[in-house]
Amino acid sequence: MQNFQGVGVSPGRIIGSVRQMPKPVSEPPSGERLAEGISPEDAVVGLKAAAQSVHDELKGRADTASGDGKAVLEATALMAKDTMLLKSAAKLINAGSSAERAIWEAGASVSEMLHNLGGYMAERATDVLDVRARIVAELRGVPAPGIPSSDTPFILVAEDLAPADTATLNPAVVLALVTSGGGPQSHTAIIARSLGLPAVVAAHGVDDIADGTEVYVDGAAGFVAVSPSEEHRASATAWAETSATLAEFDGNGTTADGHLVPLLANVGGAKDAVAAAGLGAQGVGLFRTEFCFLERDTEPSVDEQAAAYKAVFDAFPGKKVVLRTLDAGADKPLPFLTDATEPNPALGVRGYRTDFTTPGVLERQLEAIARAASGSEADVWVMAPMISTAAEAGRFASLCAAAGIQTPGVMVEVPSAALTAATVLREVGFASLGTNDLTQYAMAADRQLGPLAELNTPWQPAVLRLVQLTVEGSAMEGNNKPVGVCGEAAADPALAVVLTGLGVTTLSMTARSLAAVGTVLKTVTLEQAQELARLALSAPSATEARDWVRAKLPVLEELGL
Ligand SMILES: C=C(OP(=O)(O)O)C(=O)O
Numbered sequence: 001m002q003n004f005q006g007v008g009v010s011p012g013r014i015i016g017s018v019r020q021m022p023k024p025v026s027e028p029p030s031g032e033r034l035a036e037g038i039s040p041e042d043a044v045v046g047l048k049a050a051a052q053s054v055h056d057e058l059k060g061r062a063d064t065a066s067g068d069g070k071a072v073l074e075a076t077a078l079m080a081k082d083t084m085l086l087k088s089a090a091k092l093i094n095a096g097s098s099a100e101r102a103i104w105e106a107g108a109s110v111s112e113m114l115h116n117l118g119g120y121m122a123e124r125a126t127d128v129l130d131v132r133a134r135i136v137a138e139l140r141g142v143p144a145p146g147i148p149s150s151d152t153p154f155i156l157v158a159e160d161l162a163p164a165d166t167a168t169l170n171p172a173v174v175l176a177l178v179t180s181g182g183g184p185q186s187h188t189a190i191i192a193r194s195l196g197l198p199a200v201v202a203a204h205g206v207d208d209i210a211d212g213t214e215v216y217v218d219g220a221a222g223f224v225a226v227s228p229s230e231e232h233r234a235s236a237t238a239w240a241e242t243s244a245t246l247a248e249f250d251g252n253g254t255t256a257d258g259h260l261v262p263l264l265a266n267v268g269g270a271k272d273a274v275a276a277a278g279l280g281a282q283g284v285g286l287f288r289t290e291f292c293f294l295e296r297d298t299e300p301s302v303d304e305q306a307a308a309y310k311a312v313f314d315a316f317p318g319k320k321v322v323l324r325t326l327d328a329g330a331d332k333p334l335p336f337l338t339d340a341t342e343p344n345p346a347l348g349v350r351g352y353r354t355d356f357t358t359p360g361v362l363e364r365q366l367e368a369i370a371r372a373a374s375g376s377e378a379d380v381w382v383m384a385p386m387i388s389t390a391a392e393a394g395r396f397a398s399l400c401a402a403a404g405i406q407t408p409g410v411m412v413e414v415p416s417a418a419l420t421a422a423t424v425l426r427e428v429g430f431a432s433l434g435t436n437d438l439t440q441y442a443m444a445a446d447r448q449l450g451p452l453a454e455l456n457t458p459w460q461p462a463v464l465r466l467v468q469l470t471v472e473g474s475a476m477e478g479n480n481k482p483v484g485v486c487g488e489a490a491a492d493p494a495l496a497v498v499l500t501g502l503g504v505t506t507l508s509m510t511a512r513s514l515a516a517v518g519t520v521l522k523t524v525t526l527e528q529a530q531e532l533a534r535l536a537l538s539a540p541s542a543t544e545a546r547d548w549v550r551a552k553l554p555v556l557e558e559l560g561l
């Protein structure tokens with residue numbers, strides 16, 4: 001039996017068979033020629049056959065899909081038979097190029113042409129690149145790129161997942177996620193928690209597990225075992241039973257003694273918002289607006305943005321919705337705002353800083369938000385990501401005021417903002433702690449890197465101290481501005497108790513975690529939460545902070561959390 005130890009990022013114990021995420025298709029070498037003995041005619045016939053089978057595969061998946069997914073798959077399937085694409089590839093083959101290189105180059109020119117046409121056509125540009133990669137994979141006889149399609153449920157093993165993979169991940173067939181890379185705050189972890197899938201990241205060596213191998217995954221312990229034992233089977237069955245009995249969130253975030261901590265949801269668009277409202281979220285604490293436009297390489301119009309935002313506001317009439325302005329860059333590139341060649345993107349022009357290099361986009365976004373808010377019944381708050389100084393906070397507040405937005409705020413996710421919270425909060429109405437980035441920057445550890453996963457946990461006492469300083473800063477000079485948490489820390493029930501003890505006013509998380517956090521929070525008084533916060537702050541390491549706090553919360557073990 002072979003075991004792998006990684007970092008558990010989303011609880012759940014399950015047994016299933018592995019499917020590896022295929023490696024991205026590499027570019028055929030420039031100038032690659034037709035192999036000896038293959039005539040251009042034969043190569044063209046081979047190319048057409050490969051294109052046809054890519055078309056048939058995508059079409060087959062479209063036939064069983066529904067909604068947005070169906071439309072995307074149908075459009076991509078058609079692209080595989082696009083005459084312009086195949087004709088220009090055939091021309092290159094006739095001039096001596098290999099079929100792989102020919103379709104690669106033809107795909108690049110068709111994609112560029114669509115991109116230059118703008119509007120709807122420009123959105124098809126990435127479909128062409130997807131299709132050419134699939135055709136090359138078919139010609140090479142290797143698996144198609146992207147999340148494997150399957151009718152039978154499987155455990156997805158990957159190096160890491162990109163935010164865009166979410167769109168094609170079907171939670172009905174993916175049972176759990178395991179990655180060899182990725183940190184606890186990576187997008188794989190965020191996606192897993194939002195889908196309620198057990199997940200383990202930074203599990204070194206799992207890339208070598210063969211497709212079809214049966215494994216046991218424990219998403220709380222960060223453990224993966226090949227050839228599950230009887231004990232593992234019993235444990236997976238027990239989890240299936242307890243997870244079904246965890247009471248639904250009753251829409252009232254509170255400690256045992258009635259100290260209210262509203263539990264809000266993190267959403268990326270209207271679909272998430274509707275689901276979150278259904279799961280009892282008391283509002284939205286983080287609306288990641290960049291998630292509405294991840295596939296876009298042109299700036300969405302004000303009308304288009306207003307429609308996307310209003311659809312989220314409409315899911316929460318009379319409730320608070322905290323919208324975050326575009327947080328492009330680093331792990332979430334948006335081609336119309338970010339420079340893909342930056343040497344160090346996490347420390348680069350991302351979040352609010354894109355306004356330095358691409359002025360105008362933020363103002364147009366604020367205009368769209370104001371328009372959407374004025375036609376909705378939600379209580380809309382607006383915050384900027386990656387604020388580092390009080391001056392930036394002040395400028396953001398002025399831009400909001402100019403757009404008619406009443407409640408400006410900031411994300412506190414850069415340590416400088418936490419350390420100067422008193423002056424930052426003088427400029428704006430509220431703060432929301434982004435513990436994912438706050439951890440990455442406090443520990444100088446890229447949140448996407450598996451080998452740094454141990455550093456990259458919000459249980460680090462240094463991170464908890466920054467949370468405490470932010471809360472203290474907010475109370476100084478009579479500011480008393482609300483300070484919430486919207487990083488992944490809020491979704492960890494034990495850490496949610498600690499954060500409450502540190503004095504944060506709201507906790508925002510993936511809606512799937514509301515029930516667990518709500519249940520555990522109700523088992524402690526505010527005073528007990530404060531005691532646990534002191535305990536965590538005094539720990540010499542993240543592991544001890546977590547272990548010490550968990551030992552005082554036996555309810556976690558009882559619920560399998
Ligand atoms: C909530 C956060 O923002 P994101 O994960 O989108 O960077 C964070 O950094 O904690």
Ligand SMILES: [Mg+2]
Binds near residue numbers: 385413434436437
């Ligand atoms: Mg962040």
